[in-house]
Amino acid sequence: MDKSFNYRSNYFLKSIYIYMSSLAVLAGGLIYILFRPTEPLFFNWFSVVGIENWLYTVREESLSVYSILPQWIVYSMASGLWAFAYTLIVLSIWTGSKSILKYFWFLSIPVLVFGFEVLQLTGDLQGTFCLNDILWSAIGITIGFITVSVRYRQNLPRLKF
Amino acid sequence: MKKVTFKKSFWQSVLSMIALAVFAYVAIASFGVASQKRQLPDGRYEVSKQYAKGNTETVTGNVDFNGRWDGPVTVEYQDNNYILTHTEEVNMEDGYRHGISKVTYPNGKVENICYRHGTRVDSENCEKKSAAIDSEDNTGYGIFSYKYPWFAFKLDALGFDDNYVKAYIDTLESILYSTEFGLEEFDDMYENVLDILEETPYDSIIQVNAELSIFNGLDLILSHEFRLATIHSYGKSDGNTYNVVKLIYPNYLLSLNELGVTDSDFEGFCSEYDLIMSSFNPVAPDDPFFVDSMDQRMFITLDSIYSSGEESAKKSQSLKSAVLSNKDISMRDLEQEFLSRISSQSINLTPSEISEIVLFTILEKFIFGDLINSAVKEAFTIKKGIVVLPTVITVFSGNTSSTSAVLDGNVIEDGGGEVTSRGMAWGTIYNPTTDNQVLLLGTGTGEFVANLTELTEGLTYYARAFAINSAGTAYGNVISFIAQNTTGINAGDLSTLDFSIYPNPASDKITITFKAEDSEGMVFTMFDVNGKVILQKELANRVTGENIVNVDLSEIKGGLYVCQLKGDETTIAVQTLLINR
Numbered sequence: 232m233d234k235s236f237n238y239r240s241n242y243f244l245k246s247i248y249i250y251m252s253s254l255a256v257l258a259g260g261l262i263y264i265l266f267r268p269t270e271p272l273f274f275n276w277f278s279v280v281g282i283e284n285w286l287y288t289v290r291e292e293s294l295s296v297y298s299i300l301p302q303w304i305v306y307s308m309a310s311g312l313w314a315f316a317y318t319l320i321v322l323s324i325w326t327g328s329k330s331i332l333k334y335f336w337f338l339s340i341p342v343l344v345f346g347f348e349v350l351q352l353t354g355d356l357q358g359t360f361c362l363n364d365i366l367w368s369a370i371g372i373t374i375g376f377i378t379v380s381v382r383y384r385q386n387l388p389r390l391k392f
Numbered sequence: 393m394k395k396v397t398f399k400k401s402f403w404q405s406v407l408s409m410i411a412l413a414v415f416a417y418v419a420i421a422s423f424g425v426a427s428q429k430r431q432l433p434d435g436r437y438e439v440s441k442q443y444a445k446g447n448t449e450t451v452t453g454n455v456d457f458n459g460r461w462d463g464p465v466t467v468e469y470q471d472n473n474y475i476l477t478h479t480e481e482v483n484m485e486d487g488y489r490h491g492i493s494k495v496t497y498p499n500g501k502v503e504n505i506c507y508r509h510g511t512r513v514d515s516e517n518c519e520k521k522s523a524a525i526d527s528e529d530n531t532g533y534g535i536f537s538y539k540y541p542w543f544a545f546k547l548d549a550l551g552f553d554d555n556y557v558k559a560y561i562d563t564l565e566s567i568l569y570s571t572e573f574g575l576e577e578f579d580d581m582y583e584n585v586l587d588i589l590e591e592t593p594y595d596s597i598i599q600v601n602a603e604l605s606i607f608n609g610l611d612l613i614l615s616h617e618f619r620l621a622t623i624h625s626y627g628k629s630d631g632n633t634y635n636v637v638k639l640i641y642p643n644y645l646l647s648l649n650e651l652g653v654t655d656s657d658f659e660g661f662c663s664e665y666d667l668i669m670s671s672f673n674p675v676a677p678d679d680p681f682f683v684d685s686m687d688q689r690m691f692i693t694l695d696s697i698y699s700s701g702e703e704s705a706k707k708s709q710s711l712k713s714a715v716l717s718n719k720d721i722s723m724r725d726l727e728q729e730f731l732s733r734i735s736s737q738s739i740n741l742t743p744s745e746i747s748e749i750v751l752f753t754i755l756e757k758f759i760f761g762d763l764i765n766s767a768v769k770e771a772f773t774i775k776k777g778i779v780v781l782p783t784v785i786t787v788f789s790g791n792t793s794s795t796s797a798v799l800d801g802n803v804i805e806d807g808g809g810e811v812t813s814r815g816m817a818w819g820t821i822y823n824p825t826t827d828n829q830v831l832l833l834g835t836g837t838g839e840f841v842a843n844l845t846e847l848t849e850g851l852t853y854y855a856r857a858f859a860i861n862s863a864g865t866a867y868g869n870v871i872s873f874i875a876q877n878t879t880g881i882n883a884g885d886l887s888t889l890d891f892s893i894y895p896n897p898a899s900d901k902i903t904i905t906f907k908a909e910d911s912e913g914m915v916f917t918m919f920d921v922n923g924k925v926i927l928q929k930e931l932a933n934r935v936t937g938e939n940i941v942n943v944d945l946s947e948i949k950g951g952l953y954v955c956q957l958k959g960d961e962t963t964i965a966v967q968t969l970l971i972n973r
Contacts, residue, residue: 256415313415320411330401336408343415 248323248379255316255371259309266304303363311367314344318375326379340375344368431680441607443600447471447550453484458623459683460487460614469549478549480542485509487614488869495545505541508785509869511804512539530774533561536767543763546604552597560594565768575778578769601764609761616754617644617822622669622690627677631670634662635897639952639968641822651749653741661697661746668693694747694754701744779809782837782859784868786816789841794849794877801857801868803837809861811835816842818855820954820968823870826858847875848919851954891957897970900946906957908934916943918969919954926953945971 318340325333348365429439432452441449453465461484469478477498483491488510495503506513529538537544537554547557567585590598613619621641625633637645637658648658675685741749760766773780783805789798799818803811812835819828833840840857847853853875857868891906908914914931926948931941953969 317411317415321408324404324407324411328401328404330404332401332405336405339408339412343412 245323248319251378252316252319252323255312255319259312259316262304262309262312303367307361307363307367310344310364311371314340314368314371315375316371317343318372319378322375322379340372344372429681429684437680443550443603449546449549455683456486457627457683458614458620459687460484462486469546478545480545482507482542486869487611489542493542495541497548503541508787508802511783511785512541513785513802513804530771531562532565532764532768532771533558535770536561536764539767540763543604543608547597547600550600552600556597560589560597561764561768563594564589564764565771568768568772569775575773575776578772582765582768601762605761605763605765606758607761608763609758612757612760613754616757617641618750618754619687619690620822623683623686625666626669626675626686627682631666632662633666633669634659635970637662639821639970642952643821643823643825647753648746648749651753653746653749657741657746661743661750664697664743665693665747668696694751697743697747698751699744701742701748774808777808779861779863780807781863781866782807782809782811782861784814784857784859784866786855786857786868786871788855788871788873791873791876792843795847795875796843796845797847797853797873797875799842799844799855799857799871800839801833801842801859802839803857803859806837806859807861807863807866809863811837811859811861813860814840815858816844816855817858817867818842818844818853820851820853822854822872823867824854824856825867826865848954848956849875849877849958850956851875851919891967893955893967893969896967897972898945899972900944902943902945902969903940904943904955904957905938905940906934907938908936908959914939915958916941917956917958918948919956920951 321336321340325336345365345368348361348368428441429437431437436452436454439451443449448470450468450470451461451465452468453461454463456462463484465482465484467480467482468476471477479496480493482489482493485491486509489507490509491507493505493507495505497503528534536557544554544557548554552560564585567588568581571581573581586598589595618637618641621633621636621644624640625631625636629636638655645655645658649655653661669689672685672689675682679685770780772778782803785802785804787800787802789800791797799816801814801816803814813832814834814836815830815832817824817826817828817830821828831842831844833842842855842857844853844855851874852872854870854872856870859866891904893902893904895902904916906914914934916927916929916931917925918927920926927943929941929943931939948971950971953971955967955969957967
């Protein structure tokens, strides 16, 4: 396999991961925006760009769905999606790297994801500690690892350059 | 090779740090603020609030049509380990504590406190008859802990026990009284003291109290007349907010007149208001979150109209920017600035200017949300011998017949001055004043009884006790009741007669339609707002089924009237009618 093909293949793969990660972040954000009765702080962004009125109108429709959605979708799945997204980004940046720094960044995944929950438990961060959030975050990290490792395992010879 | 590896690692680290920053920011920004509300399977509502350090407050109970707590309510506090600490079980009426409140502390101590429409009264059995209360301790903390025990309880649940709160208020007062000043300077001096105390460990209670004051203010807004009119307009009427204000809340219109808003200007404003409100998707009045939708739409619409004005758009943006950048917004400064500006406004106010006035009347309720401030201010007035308005409450005792009712008034506090007159103001409009129908019932503090007679059967009445001293006229809470006999005929039920009037508003004539069960005679009567019969027409021997009758109004002057349809079987129905001339 020539190196240019390996390079293009890796570039395409990492692009896919970035898109997947972005979609996961967006999906998690939409859950908060559309289905959470509480208004997240990032609603301020919408005020700044002047689309808050439109947002409230949309939420009036979507919040009616809140009562029929399972609680784990509304309150926990976003955590899993964001954990998946962060895992994907970090692994796509560092997998295949020979630098020792990669272990620091790999470690940052559980530290960041579970650390937020621990800080909510101790009351140092606003929010509610929830075991479901821990579970979904773990699922998100696991799926992120599986996604990257399966793809990389299949393409391992191409990455050696 | 090493150089390439280092350079690559550097850029990988940069990318990773960017990713870390983005995700950390999104995670933090996703935390919710304020409260969550949901409906339980049994129809009750549950409102949860989360405060600093993870303490949560959960209120569970039923709400009335206007979204105010009504009936038995439970308030529970949990610490950040989800352990239940404080519990309060209380009955609410129109959003105010009314009846016995049973509070349970973490150490098992139970305390019973009696309230009458949000005011603590001194009665062990919480019976109707209670003596005028007087806090023995006239310091700021003494008044605070006596008048607002539910709020002291809340502070205790959030980690500020009574001793701490006492120490805070005593410190505040000691700094406040280190300088001589008059009542008109109280608010400025109070703010200065808070600035000083924010540099001390008391900053935590100052922050929490500021947050709680906002929630208190939001509760007060629930009873604002424009809000009630909006809910009535879109929940029970035809979406014409001006007509609802004119028919049921004309005293609010009078208060707007005093701020320079004419009736015609307000009607024009309401047209624009209703146009925008009707652009939202309809929400059924029986939707569990109908009131919440109305609240949100009301503020969006008011802001939209306000921002449509060139000058106000700039002010609105600067205010929003200040809020977003977490700058302190002093409601009192806003109030002063607003009052000085409207005094120089010309006639023919624009909808944008009227929207600002309406918003101001709503938002100034927030000033009364700071209960520590209210208690310290009251202590100040007592210390200085300044006479303030009396405190009065109104209680509905019951209907004695289909045309009479009994209400009780109670002058709880005289405000430091002699109560020279007291009584009951009543009528068919919300928040009646001494300009409406009045029963004078003595002087001084204490309880008094008002017997209202010659009421119109089936009509909804409003009443407020009042008391007058040298500071002015104080009104108690407003009570609404229907004039009906106690055997339970629901005079407000239109379903059996299907009584309707059109057009409404009308000018020279109206057409009334109704259903009769058999050929019973019916009587149509029109009353003015004082209950005087203006027109009466016998509709003899109507046919079974739908009936249509025209009524000539050419001899009747313009104004607000009540139309009653009564059948031989004492079935009655009532409608209000506005005649425009």
